[in-house]
Amino acid sequence: MAALSLSEQDTMQTAMKxxxxxxxxxxxATLPVLVGQALGITHSSHYDVGAAIExxxxxxxxxxxxxxxxxxxxxxxxxxxxxxIPTAIxxxxxxxxVSFELLSASDDIPAGTLRRLVQTIxxxxxxxxxxxxxxxDHEGRDDLSEADYLRMIEGKTAIMFETCARCGxxxxxxxxxxVALLSxxxxxxxxxxQLVDDLIDVVCDTETLGKPAGSxxxxxxxxxxxxxxxxxxxxxxxxxxxxxxxxxxxxxxxLAAGLEALEHLGSIEYSMALAxxxxxVALDVLARLESNxxxxxxxxxxxxxxxxxx
Amino acid sequence: MAALSLSEQDTMQTAMKxxxxxxxxxxxATLPVLVGQALGITHSSHYDVGAAIExxxxxxxxxxxxxxxxxxxxxxxxxxxxxxIPTAIxxxxxxxxVSFELLSASDDIPAGTLRRLVQTIxxxxxxxxxxxxxxxDHEGRDDLSEADYLRMIEGKTAIMFETCARCGxxxxxxxxxxVALLSxxxxxxxxxxQLVDDLIDVVCDTETLGKPAGSxxxxxxxxxxxxxxxxxxxxxxxxxxxxxxxxxxxxxxxLAAGLEALEHLGSIEYSMALAxxxxxVALDVLARLESNxxxxxxxxxxxxxxxxxx
Numbered sequence: 268m269a270a271l272s273l274s275e276q277d278t279m280q281t282a283m284k285x286x287x288x289x290x291x292x293x294x295x296a297t298l299p300v301l302v303g304q305a306l307g308i309t310h311s312s313h314y315d316v317g318a319a320i321e322x323x324x325x326x327x328x329x330x331x332x333x334x335x336x337x338x339x340x341x342x343x344x345x346x347x348x349x350x351x352i353p354t355a356i357x358x359x360x361x362x363x364x365v366s367f368e369l370l371s372a373s374d375d376i377p378a379g380t381l382r383r384l385v386q387t388i389x390x391x392x393x394x395x396x397x398x399x400x401x402x403x404d405h406e407g408r409d410d411l412s413e414a415d416y417l418r419m420i421e422g423k424t425a426i427m428f429e430t431c432a433r434c435g436x437x438x439x440x441x442x443x444x445x446v447a448l449l450s451x452x453x454x455x456x457x458x459x460x461q462l463v464d465d466l467i468d469v470v471c472d473t474e475t476l477g478k479p480a481g482s483x484x485x486x487x488x489x490x491x492x493x494x495x496x497x498x499x500x501x502x503x504x505x506x507x508x509x510x511x512x513x514x515x516x517x518x519x520x521x522l523a524a525g526l527e528a529l530e531h532l533g534s535i536e537y538s539m540a541l542a543x544x545x546x547x548v549a550l551d552v553l554a555r556l557e558s559n560x561x562x563x564x565x566x567x568x569x570x571x572x573x574x575x576x577x
Numbered sequence: 578m579a580a581l582s583l584s585e586q587d588t589m590q591t592a593m594k595x596x597x598x599x600x601x602x603x604x605x606a607t608l609p610v611l612v613g614q615a616l617g618i619t620h621s622s623h624y625d626v627g628a629a630i631e632x633x634x635x636x637x638x639x640x641x642x643x644x645x646x647x648x649x650x651x652x653x654x655x656x657x658x659x660x661x662i663p664t665a666i667x668x669x670x671x672x673x674x675v676s677f678e679l680l681s682a683s684d685d686i687p688a689g690t691l692r693r694l695v696q697t698i699x700x701x702x703x704x705x706x707x708x709x710x711x712x713x714d715h716e717g718r719d720d721l722s723e724a725d726y727l728r729m730i731e732g733k734t735a736i737m738f739e740t741c742a743r744c745g746x747x748x749x750x751x752x753x754x755x756v757a758l759l760s761x762x763x764x765x766x767x768x769x770x771q772l773v774d775d776l777i778d779v780v781c782d783t784e785t786l787g788k789p790a791g792s793x794x795x796x797x798x799x800x801x802x803x804x805x806x807x808x809x810x811x812x813x814x815x816x817x818x819x820x821x822x823x824x825x826x827x828x829x830x831x832l833a834a835g836l837e838a839l840e841h842l843g844s845i846e847y848s849m850a851l852a853x854x855x856x857x858v859a860l861d862v863l864a865r866l867e868s869n870x871x872x873x874x875x876x877x878x879x880x881x882x883x884x885x886x887x
Contacts, residue, residue: 274703333663334667352644357710364700364703378689378692382681388677389677393834399667400667404588473763
């Protein structure tokens, strides 16, 4: 993405470059290609769809950072801090538009397939917004269930992984059963990914994270760990968590006590177990596909993220 | 749009209904259909594309109101006031996604045509964002030219009219020359429409407007009238305009003097003349198409908006 020329308007072009050249794992960009390789058929359209979804992912980060008032992204000021809020809203909008332009300009996508991709990716964007809305609506609530959490991360994160895998399979002209299997793999991978992301914030130290450990707790995010802990009976540990939940100015020792409470109440182990179950679902799906070296890459990917905390 | 069910998330569904059921002229929704009728061929897809572009138009209003800090829309609180800014950002995003879902679900669009529509509408959304960005970048500047203004309204307004007309013609399977002519008609109509909209704010009284006359001047908007006036030599009139330009708390008599200055410097007449020229371009294009009663509707539409101020 070095020579990006996506907008004809100067401010917007530099703003888009600021976001898209800031790094990130670019995991979503590679997923359709990896799935295509596992199926033995890749076209340039696998790369185009990966790029389109990666741009959409970055658009959601730009808007999420405004909504969540997050001022740092990938070690640099978020776009609305580096520029301003109107420019960030607007640039995000244009990025979403550009992704559909890219998609429709990819000339080795058969016309009938394009309809299916536009439908799938349009639905994904709506679901991601719905997931973000649930996250907003969850703020400050102490009565959430595991199902509420799963519905939220399915929208915010997992559907993007699912869609990457689904589109990769569709572009490789896979049969419907294979498309369904790889979609299921992507969904389980995405759920595992988000659960692990939440865990990393609690179990890794500040040096590894590149940001203070426990920042999700201070922001009051309703992760599965927090929901699990809030659903235990009143106790000293539960009180210790409540004391720092959403308390951005909490003292260091209080935060340490809050994170210790998550450990003590079994909430970390509970969340870890669900991550492992999703990892296993993803591996089981892969086991049903014909074995080949490229499929091993999908397997390694399934094991990679969770390996950071186990 | 009475029985809209566009989102599966409760807050977002009610927020979308709040926006889409708040009225508005729905001009963009009808344009593809009217163009199809003028060409003698309309399908249900003309309505679908009209609905998709109308939803996109409303999405841009939701986001523009946040960026411009406009608290009233169609006589009711803007979405970010009635709900909150995160919900309004997010609902706008989902509305854009929904419009692409609608488009790809319209089953009487041939697959090859859908590619062209996604390309055209994706580009339109990007251009609208670029136009809005120019508007943001123009804020507070006193060195703008007529060309700067035209580039801005071409993006913010006119390309949407152009796209409605273009898509209508494409769906009627018009030949390329006819598609180009109707696109040109839509563009000229859109330019005329925006020039007239700017004029209405200055020349109509508060009662007709439903909001205070001169509010664009108080907000500091760089309309063609303002740009024309600022490009005249220093004078008492120019100073009277500068005194209230962007001065939201200006006294009533100062505002009256500022608006009087636009009249005195010939800026209103200048802007009116350009609106009339674009009206004429639009009419000339229609004269090149085969006459029929449905084409008369396009002609009447071309004359309607400007008739409000002449």
